[in-house]
Amino acid sequence: MSTPTAERVRIIETEVLSEDWYVLKKTTFDFLRRDNVWQRQSRETYDRGNGATILLFDPLRETVVLTRQFRLPAFVNGHDGMLIETPAGLLDAASPEERIRAELEEETGYRVRDVEKVFEAFMSPGSVTEKLYFFVAYYDSASRIAQGGGVASEGEDIEVIEPTLDQALGMIGRGEIVDGKTIMLLHHLALQRARK
Missing domain, CATH: 3.90.79.10 (Nucleoside Triphosphate Pyrophosphohydrolase)
Structure with missing residues (x-):
């Protein structure tokens, strides 16, 4: 049985880059790959609602x-x-x-x-x-x-x-x-x- 996604993600830091129109964040996190190796990643997300x-x-x-x-x-x-x-x-x-x-x-x-x-x-x-x-x-x-x-x-x-x-x-x-x-x-x- 595979590991639930919630257990494969560890949020390290979240930084708000902009909150002018909507919210732009930069998130650094560790992700458990399928080969069981934790990898540090960084992504930006733009949140404007659904x-x-x-x-x-x-x-x-x-x-x-x-x-x-x-x-x-x-x-x-x-x-x-x-x-x-x-x-x-x-x-x-x-x-x-x-x-x-x-x-x-x-x-x-x-x-x-x-x-x-x-x-x-x-x-x-x-x-x-x-x-x-x-x-x-x-x-x-x-x-x-x-x-x-x-x-x-x-x-x-x-x-x-x-x-x-x-x-x-x-x-x-x-x-x-x-x-x-x-x-x-x-x-x-x-x-x-x-x-x-």
Whole structure:
């Protein structure tokens, strides 16, 4: 029987490097390798809390609701910065379902009755602590109760777009959609559609 992970990690020191926007820490620890040798390691972790994301799908028109907004980290990595994404947000002490409903309305103006959690995933586990909760929901034109666009005081300037599922899948293939959570949810929906 293998040793539980908690018994293979000994935290030596944790140092807060930055606490400006979220929390960046440097942790030094000993890790018991599979060859039974303890190895000293040092890693940085960025803790911004957990989040949730959702993909809306209209099964009659086969459309989805996506957003387009500027993302500085993508911009400084050579992208033009305008990313097409599924609506998402940090939990901020709310349940994933509560948060995604509020975020959906803020960003897109859509309100839906039933949301279904389909999976959870760590998006960048080598350095970011965040776990995302992934949801899907059905919508129609009557579901839109406001303009959306995000919260201007939080720096949000969000465009709402409504391609068909096939158009969105094509956008992945052409490199127009490069956001991981969005690609995961679109492929999930495509697999579900193929099974029916």
